[in-house]
Amino acid sequence: MSPTQLLIRELADKYGRSREHLLPIMQGVVEQESFLSEYSMIEIAREMDLPAAEVYGTATFYSFLETKKMGKYIIRVCKTISCAMKGKGQVIMAIQDMLKIPLGETTPDGRFSLLQTNCLGLCHKAPAMMINHDVYTDLTPEKVREILSEYMKKPL
Amino acid sequence: MTTQKINISLNGYNVQVDKGTMILDAAKENGLIIPTLCYHKDLCIAGNCRVCVVEIAGQKRLSAACATPVEEGMEILTNSLKVRNSRKHIIELLLAEHNADCTKCYRNGNCELQELASEYKIMTQEFIELVPFKTYTIDMYSPSIIKDDSKCIRCQRCVRTCAELQGVNALTVAHKGDEMKITTFMEKPMNSVVCTNCGQCVNHCPTGALVEKNYIEEVWEAISSPDKHVVVQTAPAVRIGLGEELGFEPGSRNTGRMVAALKRLGFDSVLDTDFTADLTIVEEGTELLTRLKKALKDKDPNVKLPMATSCSPGWIKYIEHLYPEYLPNLSTCKSPQQMFGALVKTYYAKARNLEPDKIVSVSIMPCTAKKFEAARPEMLDSGYRDVDYVLTTRELAIMIKQAGINFSALEEAKYDRLMGDSTGAGVIFGATGGVMEAALRTAYELVTGREVPFENLNITPVRGMEGVREATIKIENPKKEWAFLDGVELKCAIAHGLVNAKTVMDSVKSGKADYHFIEIMACPGGCLGGGGQPIPTSPEIRKKRAEAIYAEDAGMAIRKSHENPEVIKLYRDFLKEPNGELSHKLLHTKYTPRERF
Amino acid sequence: MATTYQLKRADFIFKNENDWEKVLSNILSRSPQDLINELISSELKGRGGAGFPTGLKWKVASELATQPKYVICNADEGEPGTFKDREILEKVPYKVLTAMVACGHVIGAREGFIYLRGEYRFLMPELQKVIQEFEYYLKEIKQDFTIKIFMGSGAYICGEETALFESMEGKRGEPRNKPPYPTNFGYMGGPTVINNVETLAHTFTIFKYGAKKFYDLGVQYSRGTKLFSVSGDTPKPGIYELELGMSLQDFVYEFGDGDTKAVQVGGASGFLVPRKKFADTAIGYQGKLTGISLPTGGSMMLFNSSRSMYNVLDNYLEFFREESCGQCTPCRVGCQQLLLGIKAVKRGDRPASYLDKLLRLTETMQVTAKCGLGQSVANSFSSIVENFREEMIY
Numbered sequence A: 001m002s003p004t005q006l007l008i009r010e011l012a013d014k015y016g017r018s019r020e021h022l023l024p025i026m027q028g029v030v031e032q033e034s035f036l037s038e039y040s041m042i043e044i045a046r047e048m049d050l051p052a053a054e055v056y057g058t059a060t061f062y063s064f065l066e067t068k069k070m071g072k073y074i075i076r077v078c079k080t081i082s083c084a085m086k087g088k089g090q091v092i093m094a095i096q097d098m099l100k101i102p103l104g105e106t107t108p109d110g111r112f113s114l115l116q117t118n119c120l121g122l123c124h125k126a127p128a129m130m131i132n133h134d135v136y137t138d139l140t141p142e143k144v145r146e147i148l149s150e151y152m153k154k155p156l
Numbered sequence B: 001m002t003t004q005k006i007n008i009s010l011n012g013y014n015v016q017v018d019k020g021t022m023i024l025d026a027a028k029e030n031g032l033i034i035p036t037l038c039y040h041k042d043l044c045i046a047g048n049c050r051v052c053v054v055e056i057a058g059q060k061r062l063s064a065a066c067a068t069p070v071e072e073g074m075e076i077l078t079n080s081l082k083v084r085n086s087r088k089h090i091i092e093l094l095l096a097e098h099n100a101d102c103t104k105c106y107r108n109g110n111c112e113l114q115e116l117a118s119e120y121k122i123m124t125q126e127f128i129e130l131v132p133f134k135t136y137t138i139d140m141y142s143p144s145i146i147k148d149d150s151k152c153i154r155c156q157r158c159v160r161t162c163a164e165l166q167g168v169n170a171l172t173v174a175h176k177g178d179e180m181k182i183t184t185f186m187e188k189p190m191n192s193v194v195c196t197n198c199g200q201c202v203n204h205c206p207t208g209a210l211v212e213k214n215y216i217e218e219v220w221e222a223i224s225s226p227d228k229h230v231v232v233q234t235a236p237a238v239r240i241g242l243g244e245e246l247g248f249e250p251g252s253r254n255t256g257r258m259v260a261a262l263k264r265l266g267f268d269s270v271l272d273t274d275f276t277a278d279l280t281i282v283e284e285g286t287e288l289l290t291r292l293k294k295a296l297k298d299k300d301p302n303v304k305l306p307m308a309t310s311c312s313p314g315w316i317k318y319i320e321h322l323y324p325e326y327l328p329n330l331s332t333c334k335s336p337q338q339m340f341g342a343l344v345k346t347y348y349a350k351a352r353n354l355e356p357d358k359i360v361s362v363s364i365m366p367c368t369a370k371k372f373e374a375a376r377p378e379m380l381d382s383g384y385r386d387v388d389y390v391l392t393t394r395e396l397a398i399m400i401k402q403a404g405i406n407f408s409a410l411e412e413a414k415y416d417r418l419m420g421d422s423t424g425a426g427v428i429f430g431a432t433g434g435v436m437e438a439a440l441r442t443a444y445e446l447v448t449g450r451e452v453p454f455e456n457l458n459i460t461p462v463r464g465m466e467g468v469r470e471a472t473i474k475i476e477n478p479k480k481e482w483a484f485l486d487g488v489e490l491k492c493a494i495a496h497g498l499v500n501a502k503t504v505m506d507s508v509k510s511g512k513a514d515y516h517f518i519e520i521m522a523c524p525g526g527c528l529g530g531g532g533q534p535i536p537t538s539p540e541i542r543k544k545r546a547e548a549i550y551a552e553d554a555g556m557a558i559r560k561s562h563e564n565p566e567v568i569k570l571y572r573d574f575l576k577e578p579n580g581e582l583s584h585k586l587l588h589t590k591y592t593p594r595e596r597f
Numbered sequence C: 001m002a003t004t005y006q007l008k009r010a011d012f013i014f015k016n017e018n019d020w021e022k023v024l025s026n027i028l029s030r031s032p033q034d035l036i037n038e039l040i041s042s043e044l045k046g047r048g049g050a051g052f053p054t055g056l057k058w059k060v061a062s063e064l065a066t067q068p069k070y071v072i073c074n075a076d077e078g079e080p081g082t083f084k085d086r087e088i089l090e091k092v093p094y095k096v097l098t099a100m101v102a103c104g105h106v107i108g109a110r111e112g113f114i115y116l117r118g119e120y121r122f123l124m125p126e127l128q129k130v131i132q133e134f135e136y137y138l139k140e141i142k143q144d145f146t147i148k149i150f151m152g153s154g155a156y157i158c159g160e161e162t163a164l165f166e167s168m169e170g171k172r173g174e175p176r177n178k179p180p181y182p183t184n185f186g187y188m189g190g191p192t193v194i195n196n197v198e199t200l201a202h203t204f205t206i207f208k209y210g211a212k213k214f215y216d217l218g219v220q221y222s223r224g225t226k227l228f229s230v231s232g233d234t235p236k237p238g239i240y241e242l243e244l245g246m247s248l249q250d251f252v253y254e255f256g257d258g259d260t261k262a263v264q265v266g267g268a269s270g271f272l273v274p275r276k277k278f279a280d281t282a283i284g285y286q287g288k289l290t291g292i293s294l295p296t297g298g299s300m301m302l303f304n305s306s307r308s309m310y311n312v313l314d315n316y317l318e319f320f321r322e323e324s325c326g327q328c329t330p331c332r333v334g335c336q337q338l339l340l341g342i343k344a345v346k347r348g349d350r351p352a353s354y355l356d357k358l359l360r361l362t363e364t365m366q367v368t369a370k371c372g373l374g375q376s377v378a379n380s381f382s383s384i385v386e387n388f389r390e391e392m393i394y
């Protein structure tokens, strides 16, 4: 059994194999592998006895269930109005500058992916972003550079 | 149980309707047509296109007529100014998202969107065309189906068809918002996913987004080549469907006119797939009896029961993908189309003194899966491509129109000889339960020497439109060599629509069912509801087509496959015996296990 | 008509009351009917957007015999500019949990879920701890009720109640046809009460202090207090609990930066109110005081004169275009048309009169879209285009 199969089996054992457990299982895979690969979706379909197309169709509905390869740390900068007003543009520019990737891309070393997202519910501390599950608020270009430097030190 | 009646008003007229009826149906019962797009009689209600909106007095918002049940005292307006304006807006929006080049579209003239646009006289496009802003794909990889996303209105009828009628789920809705689209697993081409090519999605699509891959021009070219001998075979369900494309009501029988039309189109020989349907019965019946003998008498553990029919290529691909462990249960008989193809370039070529490579073998089928089947790599047993081109009933109608033939005025004509004879048993192949009935008519007689004990040979328990049907036939006083079958109750199951095939296979798999013989047809109603049949389709239309098929059977002089004189001649002159060596080479095949995803 | 109502701050929701066990055992000792009456007389209305009377909702669900039933706390809070539910779950989660148990008691449900948006995943560990405390307590008092967290995965539309059920059932979050309504046919087809986080938190106050305390606050048709998420051009962004019924003028006086040009009330699916209408606009549900309803959760976004209303609308429309589930025609295609349309007018590719065609389109969307998302795009579009037409063109 491959590690992915093992992971999916574990998740299915934990949550259950009927349809209503599809989201937690997909979330569990994304947690480990950053995204849902073709392989992992097939294995989920097999484990839960679902059509693969249904798994794919459901996954693509949710913006946190990526079906394209993602970096270990997914940066999601809020682009909705309050953050847009409070300088999310400069924040993104600073990140792009530092990581040398455009929006939607992943660094060659697979450490970071840079995405935008809709309202994070942190408008009073705009601009805001998430890196994986962690949130960062009141961002400035300087602050963002500091945060990313910390992530660069983390093991890949 | 009597349903409660309630009072509503429709455009000012008071009427009584059943409680729980949807506004759409209530209106229809009372002579009011409300336009629809995502609604289809065969499918669950989606309520997503919103063209069926109506006004309900006292409500600011409009309601979708297809999805809103009537309530006591409801005052419904189906054609108020607000309704009309909204509907027009919605049609305009659909057109703005749509690659509306109708003149270059396969569905031009039979498209629900086009019809609506014409009905509401949408003469200008004020909204911004969205097509140039998007990258659409046109998937042409499948030999059966073309999927053109730029013509999709996202009504999800195909997705519901593939899931609810077929249980295949090859298609899905993916992404959301402006990127939402209809696609397959990982957006792969249709030929590399679980799709069975059944074409039900094509039959249920309101627009040109899903159409069959057509081979009309290729066939015209063959017909026009002086050195080619073009043979055409017609499947049982074509004759009772074709009329719908050419001005007849559903359920019209047009066998003679169809044959006449094919002759006028220039085919060199017009023959009948019913002939090989009869042949299939003799081969498959023999195979069934052999399996029963091995299982019941010789106690051979390797023989697989139940035996499943193999004439529906959609079903074959389905079982290859989803129940590959049951492939040994499939009859090894090719479908009638492929038996025909293999014989045309051998038996027929020899008898007519033709070079097989000068023969072009065309078949007219109610089916899109047959296009795939004909192209399967193993279908070369004659030494050539057994069937060169497969056209659907719809494509034939197009050719007849192109040729300027006034179909309804044609004199009836007869099939050509050698492979043109058919029996009532061959005809009923076109309806669900037909193969079973034909097989029982023959097998019972082979075993007992007597006709099946049903009035006029009509084995009514296997007929009907229930998704899964079961029947038992008790064998009494068999001939000496079949003595082991005395008192045996032959257990049969019939399913049509692949979602019902799933039910049957799951009960076989779980050991709950101990059938001997199962008939499975991929399409609802059997071939008469095939993916290549005239659009629209609905339970009522399929019922009428079935009635026509059984009427055709009842009117035939010979109604048992083994009595088909040309089949008898074929065995005498060529094949020698059922399931013999030559049969095995030409008429039987093997199957390929495929990936489940 | 200008109102004379003054801004009144309140402090119920975030008041830390470490007595939930007592409150809960008191609730459980009362009859469902009694609790329903209490809620009905408080006139509490849903704080998630639609403003449906909460007591009535519980009552309908309690009257059905079908089992199983479910209680769901809607913590999908995705409306741009709303962030109060997060704060409630961070600071006073036990109030929400108490209310869920109470609701279970009232309607006869044994299972409760919190649908927590994916963006709030970081709340999970703490929340889980509090749930464990509850479960421990419930076991002790032999109350058969469980609470689970169901995580969303980034889809605004899943806040719509029927889309939320679909999502919980493992499907695409596409809103269902209504009827049937959730109280009859909700999660897994069972009768379901779904309430916003804040709505549930208010019931804690009502059950603890009695309906009158709540009813006495606010104004007719809009009783009690409400949390407001204040952001944008304001010197004091944050969350404030205010009595309902205040005039927008008073609100801006308190929260504006002196240069407030317009306020967006109710998030992207709400309305933009220009300065000249502040005095005539009251914040509440319905009735003669109100020029405006609160479509969702009390988001208040302030814009000063440096902001281009065109950019604001552009941002909202992009949001809707992406977050629409995409199933129904008016919303899927309509949102794209509106966005491309205002861009075309701005560029000069379409005449200014094209804005009127778009306004008519939003009217159609409002009456034909399948769910509240598509229906409410008209709110911000028409209020921005009508009040700031020049900014759209030049």
Ligand SMILES: Cc1cc2nc3c(=O)[nH]c(=O)nc-3n(C[C@H](O)[C@H](O)[C@H](O)COP(=O)(O)O)c2cc1C
Pocket (backbone or CB within 6 Å): C045, C046, C047, C048, C049, C050, C051, C052, C054, C074, C075, C076, C077, C078, C079, C156, C157, C158, C159, C160, C161, C162, C194, C195, C196, C197, C199, C200, C371, C372, C373
């Ligand atoms: C597009 C859309 C998004 C919604 N998002 C939320 C949400 O994030 N949180 C919420 O509580 N209600 C949301 N709602 C409202 C819910 O559908 C539902 O009315 C509410 O959860 C009921 O709770 P209440 O009566 O306590 O307000 C949304 C509605 C729509 C149409």
Ligand code: SF4
Pocket (backbone or CB within 6 Å): B098, B099, B100, B101, B102, B103, B105, B106, B107, B108, B109, B111, B112, B113, B114, B151, B207, B208, B209
């Ligand atoms: S699908 Fe219909 S409307 Fe579209 S181009 Fe074809 S015929 Fe015209």
Ligand code: SF4
Pocket (backbone or CB within 6 Å): B145, B161, B162, B166, B168, B169, B170, B171, B194, B195, B196, B197, B198, B199, B200, B201, B202
């Ligand atoms: S051809 Fe049949 S199996 Fe294939 S996508 Fe269409 S309905 Fe599904």
Ligand code: SF4
Pocket (backbone or CB within 6 Å): B151, B152, B153, B154, B155, B156, B157, B158, B159, B182, B201, B204, B205, B206, B207, B209, B210
């Ligand atoms: S392909 Fe056809 S049936 Fe399927 S969603 Fe598009 S228009 Fe509808």
Ligand code: SF4
Pocket (backbone or CB within 6 Å): C157, C174, C175, C323, C324, C325, C326, C327, C328, C329, C331, C332, C369, C370, C371, C372, C373, C374, C375
């Ligand atoms: S209005 Fe929008 S979000 Fe709602 S069902 Fe329609 S497409 Fe989906």
Ligand code: FES
Pocket (backbone or CB within 6 Å): B035, B036, B037, B038, B039, B046, B047, B048, B049, B050, B051, B052, B053, B064, B065, B066, B067
């Ligand atoms: S036919 Fe009713 S919404 Fe499509």
